[in-house]
Amino acid sequence: MSTNAMTTGEKDAAQAAPHSVAGHPGIQSLRVARKEELAEGVVRLRLEEPNGFRVPDWTPGAHIELVLPTATQGALSRHYSLCGDRWEASSYEVAVLREPNSKGGSHYIHDELVEGQMLNVGTPRNNFSLSQAKRYEFIAGGIGITPIMTMIAAAEQLGIDWHLHYGGRSRASMAFLPELEAYGDKVTIWPQDEMGHLNLTFLAETVEHGRVYCCGPEPLLNAVAGAAEAWPAGTVRFERFVPAQLPEPVRTEPFELELAISKKVVTVGTQQTVLGALNDAGVPVLSSCNEGVCGTCEVGVLRGTPEHRDSLLNDAERAKNDRMFVCVSRAISDRLVLDL
Amino acid sequence: MTAMTKCPVAGGKIPVLDGDPFSPESLENPLPFQEALREAGPVAYLSKYGAYAIGRYEHMSQAVSNWQELTSGEGVGLLPPNRARGLLQMDPPEHDAPREVLQEILSARVLRSMKDNCMSRAEALFDELLDEVPAGGEVLVDGAQQIAAVFPVNFFPDASGIDPDGREKLVPYADHIFNSLGPRNELFEKGAGQAKELNEWATGKCQRDALAPEGFGADIWAAADRGDILHEHAPLLTRSLLSAGVDTTVYSISGLMHALATNPDQYEALKQNPGLARVAFDESLRVVSPVQQIFRVASTEVEIDGFVIPKGSRVLLSFQSANHDPRRWENPKKFDLTRDPSGHLAFGMGMHQCVGQHAARLQSACLLEVMLQRVAKVEMAAPVEYYHNNVLRGWGKVPMRFTLV
Numbered sequence: 001m002s003t004n005a006m007t008t009g010e011k012d013a014a015q016a017a018p019h020s021v022a023g024h025p026g027i028q029s030l031r032v033a034r035k036e037e038l039a040e041g042v043v044r045l046r047l048e049e050p051n052g053f054r055v056p057d058w059t060p061g062a063h064i065e066l067v068l069p070t071a072t073q074g075a076l077s078r079h080y081s082l083c084g085d086r087w088e089a090s091s092y093e094v095a096v097l098r099e100p101n102s103k104g105g106s107h108y109i110h111d112e113l114v115e116g117q118m119l120n121v122g123t124p125r126n127n128f129s130l131s132q133a134k135r136y137e138f139i140a141g142g143i144g145i146t147p148i149m150t151m152i153a154a155a156e157q158l159g160i161d162w163h164l165h166y167g168g169r170s171r172a173s174m175a176f177l178p179e180l181e182a183y184g185d186k187v188t189i190w191p192q193d194e195m196g197h198l199n200l201t202f203l204a205e206t207v208e209h210g211r212v213y214c215c216g217p218e219p220l221l222n223a224v225a226g227a228a229e230a231w232p233a234g235t236v237r238f239e240r241f242v243p244a245q246l247p248e249p250v251r252t253e254p255f256e257l258e259l260a261i262s263k264k265v266v267t268v269g270t271q272q273t274v275l276g277a278l279n280d281a282g283v284p285v286l287s288s289c290n291e292g293v294c295g296t297c298e299v300g301v302l303r304g305t306p307e308h309r310d311s312l313l314n315d316a317e318r319a320k321n322d323r324m325f326v327c328v329s330r331a332i333s334d335r336l337v338l339d340l
Numbered sequence: 341m342t343a344m345t346k347c348p349v350a351g352g353k354i355p356v357l358d359g360d361p362f363s364p365e366s367l368e369n370p371l372p373f374q375e376a377l378r379e380a381g382p383v384a385y386l387s388k389y390g391a392y393a394i395g396r397y398e399h400m401s402q403a404v405s406n407w408q409e410l411t412s413g414e415g416v417g418l419l420p421p422n423r424a425r426g427l428l429q430m431d432p433p434e435h436d437a438p439r440e441v442l443q444e445i446l447s448a449r450v451l452r453s454m455k456d457n458c459m460s461r462a463e464a465l466f467d468e469l470l471d472e473v474p475a476g477g478e479v480l481v482d483g484a485q486q487i488a489a490v491f492p493v494n495f496f497p498d499a500s501g502i503d504p505d506g507r508e509k510l511v512p513y514a515d516h517i518f519n520s521l522g523p524r525n526e527l528f529e530k531g532a533g534q535a536k537e538l539n540e541w542a543t544g545k546c547q548r549d550a551l552a553p554e555g556f557g558a559d560i561w562a563a564a565d566r567g568d569i570l571h572e573h574a575p576l577l578t579r580s581l582l583s584a585g586v587d588t589t590v591y592s593i594s595g596l597m598h599a600l601a602t603n604p605d606q607y608e609a610l611k612q613n614p615g616l617a618r619v620a621f622d623e624s625l626r627v628v629s630p631v632q633q634i635f636r637v638a639s640t641e642v643e644i645d646g647f648v649i650p651k652g653s654r655v656l657l658s659f660q661s662a663n664h665d666p667r668r669w670e671n672p673k674k675f676d677l678t679r680d681p682s683g684h685l686a687f688g689m690g691m692h693q694c695v696g697q698h699a700a701r702l703q704s705a706c707l708l709e710v711m712l713q714r715v716a717k718v719e720m721a722a723p724v725e726y727y728h729n730n731v732l733r734g735w736g737k738v739p740m741r742f743t744l745v
Contacts, residue, residue: 054405057691059436086432087408132437132570154433209570234567260452300449316566322449339449 026123026286027067028055033091035115038175041098042143043110044083047121049090058082058124060150061213061239064092065122065288065296068108078105079294081147081215081239082124083176092121095175097143122288125295127312128239130154134209136162139198139224141216142169145176147239148215152183162186167198167220200227206235215239233316243291243328244311251307255331259283259340260302274299274326274336283340285326292328299324300339305332354647355380356387361633361656362522367728370632371673374661382645389418389523391635391654395661397668399644401683403636403657405690407431410636410655412692417521417635417731418654426580428634428692435691438577441563442695445556451698454499455706461495462706466714473744480721483597483738484590487707492589495703496696500581501555502545513538514587515729521634522730546578556581585696587732588630592686592700593707594735595628596621599675601720601740606677614712616677621704625686627675629660632733659685660733717743 034046049055058064061081068076084093099106113119130136130151140148145166155162164183167190168174180187190198200223203212212231214224221238228236257266257277268277275297278285287297292310300323308318310325317323324336357380359373360366366373377384377395384393394403403410413431415421421429427438444450469486473479481487493507516531516538544550551557557578564571600607600620610616635654642649649655662685664672670679687694694700721741727734 054402057407059440060433089406089408126440129440130433130436131568132573133567134570154436157433211567232567234565300447300452302449302453314566339452 027120029118030055030092030121032113032115032117032119035113038095039177040170040173041110042095042173042175043098044093044095044175045109045113046084047092047094047119050118052090054089055092056123058086058092059126060086060130060154061128061147062124062126062150063128063147063294064094064124065294066094066105066109067120067122068105068113070104070108070112073104076105076108077288078109079289081128081150083146083149085153086150092124095143095146122296127295128213128215128237130213131211131234131237133211134160135207135211136160137203137207137210137212138162138164139200139212139214139216139220140164140166141198141214141220142167142173143175144214144216144220144239144241145174146215148213149176149179151213164188165198165200165202166190167192167216169193197223200224203227204230206231210235212236213239218242234314240293240311242311243293246309246328249307249309249330250332251330255333256335258303258335258337260337261340268331273328274324274330278326278340285340287327290327292325295325297325297327299326302337302339304334304336306330306336307332354383354385354392354649357384357393358387360388361386361393361658362525362527362730364728367527367730368726370660370733371664374658374664377658378661378665381647383647383649386656389654391418391656392638392649393656393658394644395658395665397662397665397685400657400659400662400665400685401689403644403655404659404685404688404692406642407691409638409640409642410657411639412636414637415521415635418523418656422520424576426576426583427695428580428584432691437569438573439691439695441560441568442577442580445559445563446696446699448698451702455702457499458495458702458706459709461491462703462710465491465707466710470714470742470744475744476716477744479742479744481740481742483601483740484594484724484735485737487597488590488593488735488738491593491707492586492700492703496585496589496699497582499555499699500578500585501552501557502582503550503552506541506545509538509541510582510586511590513542514583515732515734517583518587518631518729518731520730525730527728527730542579542582543575545582546575548574551578581696584694585699587729587734588694589696589700589703591630591732591734592621592625593704594738595630595733596624596704596708597740598724598735598738599624599627601718601738603675604717604719606675607718609677610708611712611716614709617705617708617712618701619677619681620708621701622681622684622686623675623677623679626663626669626681626684627673628733629663629684629686630733631686631688632660632731633658634731659688714745715742716745 030047031050033048036044038044063079063081065079070076080094083095096109098110136155138148164187170193171191254267254269266277266281268274275287285297288294295312305321306324307330309328359376361373377393382399386393394400411431412429415429516535519527548561560578561574564574633656635656638649638653640651687697719741722739724738725736727736
C-alpha cells in the first residue's frame with residue numbers, strides 16, 4: 001500500500017474528522033455539552049462535535065473510549081456504552097456510575113469534569129451488537145442498562161417483541177426509569193431493596209429465534225449464564241465491564257511473530273505482551289484498555305494458534321483463530337503470522 | 341406543466357435542470373449532464389423525473405454519509421423497489437446485523453488471506469491470453485471481454501461458493517437489477533421479461549445445500565448458526581453478493597484497463613513503481629466510477645448549503661460527478677498517478693460504503709501485478725464501446741494492444 005493513498009489533502013477536510021487529535025488516529029476532541037444527574041450516583045454526559053460535524057457512526061451496544069485528564073493519575077482511558085440517539089449525528093451520550101472502588105475515572109467524571117470542557121474521545125466499537133431475532137430478553141443490572149437502552153430503541157423500531165428485566169440497588173439509583181415507564185408491561189423493574197435479586201427463572205425455557213442480552217456486574221452475568229444453560233450457543237450474549245479471571249498463560253517460553261505486511265519477525269518474551277513487543281518493534285497497534293475488554297487492539301491472525309485471553313470472543317470465534325487481541329492474548333504455537 | 345411548480349418548498353431557488361441522466365446520450369457520455377448538474381448549484385431539481393440531485397463533491401461527501409436524513413429503506417432507485425430489499429436498501433436498525441456479518445466476512449484481513457489463490461488465477465488468465473506470443477511480441481486483448489468480464493465472474497462466485505453452472509447468467513442478472521434503479525425506459529424493459537427467472541435462479545444458488553462447504557456463502561450461513569442473523573435472511577444476504585459484487589467489479593476492472601491503455605505514460609510510471617498499483621485502481625475508479633449514481637429518499641426536510649429538499653423527495657447522488665468536481669480535483673478528467681485519489685466517492689462513504697471493496701481491490705491488485713510483470717507496453721488498438729446501464733458505467737469493448745516484456 002502506498003503511503004500516498006493514506007494521506008489527506010487539505011481539500012479533503014470534510015472527510016477527515018474535523019477535530020481529530022494529531023498523532024492519535026481514531027481520537028477526536030468533543031465538547032461536554034451537558035452533564036446531568038440521571039439517578040443517585042449516575043451522571044449523563046452529552047458530547048458534541050464543536051462545529052456540528054458528524055461523529056463516526058455507531059450501532060446499539062457500542063462503547064466509546066474517553067480519555068480523562070486527571071490531575072493525580074495523568075490521562076486515564078475509560079470505556080462507556082453509548083446510550084443516546086444515533087439519529088443525532090453530531091453527538092454521543094454516555095451515562096457513568098460513580099464507582100466506590102473507582103481507579104479514578106468515574107471519580108473524575110463526577111467531581112472534576114465540567115460542561116464546556118473538551119474531551120478526547122475514541123471511535124465507537126461494538127462487542128455487544130444486536131443480532132437478528134424474533135424476541136429479545138434484555139437483562140440489565142445497575143449501570144448495565146446503558147447499552148440496553150439503545151437496543152430497546154432498535155427493537156421498537158424493528159417491531160420485534162422484547163422484555164426488559166432491570167435490577168438495581170434501589171429505585172433512586174436506577175437510571176432511565178422515567179423513559180422506561182412508557183413501555184408499560186414490557187419492562188420489569190427489580191429494585192433489590194424492595195424485591196431482592198432479579199428472578200431469572202424465565203430463562204429456564206428457551207424461546208425460538210430468541211436472544212438474551214445481558215449487561216451488568218459479574219455476579220449477574222454468572223447468574224444469567226447459569227439460568228440460561230438450556231439456550232443454544234450464540235443466543236445468550238454478555239457485555240463485561242471487567243475482564244474475566246484467567247489462569248496463567250499456557251506457554252512459558254518466548255514465541256515469534258511474523259508480520260505479513262511489514263515483513264518483520266518479532267520475538268515476544270515471557271514478561272512481555274504481544275502489544276508491547278509490536279510497539280517495541282516499531283509496528284504500533286492502537287490499544288486502549290490493556291485488559292482485553294475494549295477490542296481496540298484487534299489484529300488478524302493468518303497462521304498459528306493464539307492463546308485467547310480476552311473477554312470478547314465467544315468459543316466459536318476463538319476456534320477460528322483468525323484474530324486476537326494483542327494486549328492480553330499470547331501464543332500456543334511457536335510462531336504467529338499476523339496481518340500487520 | 342412547468343418544472344418550477346414542482347419545486348414546492350424552495351420555489352425558484354433550487355435550479356431546475358431539464359437534462360436527463362438516463363437518456364441514451366447521457367449513458368453514452370455522462371460527463372456533460374454531470375457537469376451541468378455540478379454547475380447548476382449544490383442541489384438541482386430534475387424536471388423530467390421530479391427528483392432532486394446532488395453533484396458537487398463537498399455536498400456529496402456529506403450527503404452520502406447522511407443515512408439519517410437521506411434514507412435507503414424506500415429503495416435506492418428512482419422508483420420504489422419491487423423486489424426483496426437487500427442490504428443496500430435497508431436503513432438502521434434493520435441494516436445493522438446483516439452489515440456487520442458481511443463486513444466481517446469480506447474484511448480486508450479475510451481477502452488478504454486469499455491473495456495466493458487470486459494471484460494464481462490472474463497468472464492463469466494471462467498465460468491463456470499471452471499463449472504463444474513471443475517475448476517482445478504484440479497481442480490484441482479486449483480488456484473488457486477477455487479480462488474484466490472473465491476474472492471477477494469466476495473469482496468472486498468461487499470465493500462465495502456458488503456452483504459454477506450457469507455463471508453466464510450472473511452479469512445479466514445484476515444488469516437488470518441496476519437498470520431497475522433507473523426509470524422504466526428501454527433498458528429496463530429489455531431485462532424485465534427475464535428478471536423473474538433470473539431472480540429465482542440466483543435465489544436457488546444461494547440456498548445452503550447449493551453452496552460449497554467453504555466460501556462467503558457458507559460463512560453467511562455459519563453466521564446464522566452462530567445467531568448473528570436469522571437463517572431465513574441468509575439466502576437474501578448471499579444473493580446480495582451476486583447482485584452487488586460481480587458487474588461492479590467487471591466494470592471497475594474494465595475502467596482500469598481503459599485508463600492504462602489510454603495513458604501509456606502512466607502505465608510506464610506504474611512499471612517503474614509497482615507500489616502505485618493501489619493508487620492506480622482508486623484513481624481509475626475516480627475517473628470512471630462503476631456505480632455512477634443512486635437515489636435516496638429525504639426522511640425530513642434536508643438542508644444543503646441553504647437549499648431545502650422537501651421531505652419525501654427522491655434525491656439522486658452522483659458519485660461520478662463528485663469525483664470530477666474541479667473544486668475538489670485538479671484537472672479531474674486526467675488519470676494521474678501522482679495525485680492522491682483518497683476521498684473519492686466511487687465506493688460511497690459511511691455506513692453504506694461498498695462492503696465488497698476489499699474483494700475488488702484484491703482482484704485488481706493481482707491482475708495488475710501479473711500484467712506489470714508480463715506486459716511492457718499497453719495502448720488502445722481501437723475505440724472503446726460502452727455498454728449502457730441506468731446506474732453502472734458499463735463497457736462493451738476495450739480493445740488493447742499489449743507489447744510483451
